[in-house]
Amino acid sequence: DAMVIQNPRYQVTQFGKPVTLSCSQTLNHNVMYWYQQKSSQAPKLLFHYYDKDFNNEADTPDNFQSRRPNTSFCFLDIRSPGLGDAAMYLCATSRGGSTNEKLFFGSGTQLSVL
């Protein structure tokens, strides 16, 4: 089945130690998104790629970076994780090019910062 896969499902890192979360998709979608979701809060868009074009949300901290080396893969890099960065990170995709599209989500990576 075509899907969005996130690895790892659970990630534990130390305060200040860089961490990378990965997302891959077999849907051949043009757009890939990264959302951060903290407990009992709405998923918050960090940034997205439309093909190779990167779009950062204005309030996304500089500590968060992303890479999309090809259509299938997208990475979220947290350069110096703080305790406040502990959250569920959700990758999503959409076809792009039309309005009102549904998003396809991966299962998420739960990040803990010690």
Place this chain on the structure above:
Amino acid sequence: DQQVKQNSPSLSVQEGRISILNCDYTNSMFDYFLWYKKYPAEGPTFLISISSIKDKNEDGRFTVFLNKSAKHLSLHIVPSQPGDSAVYFCAAPVTSGGYQKVTFGTGTKLQVIP
């Protein structure tokens, strides 16, 4: 500024009864709404959507109602089943610069009691 609000964090319903999940929005530019369903340890999955040109959309046991004047929508599940127990997110996309930015509500956790 929470443009999509789900004011009930949780809801318990007896199996076979109707579940009604509510969502309010503040941005009059929203013209399309989606509901996503999320099970624990999984990513959200698309459930049902509605365009602002309609006031109702039905898909099996799921019906979404939209009241534009009140900026309110609701998801009805009839009859509710234990497998419907999940977190439900209301979401609204806005197209900007050729891509969709989706705003999510904080979610309502539905528990269907057998």
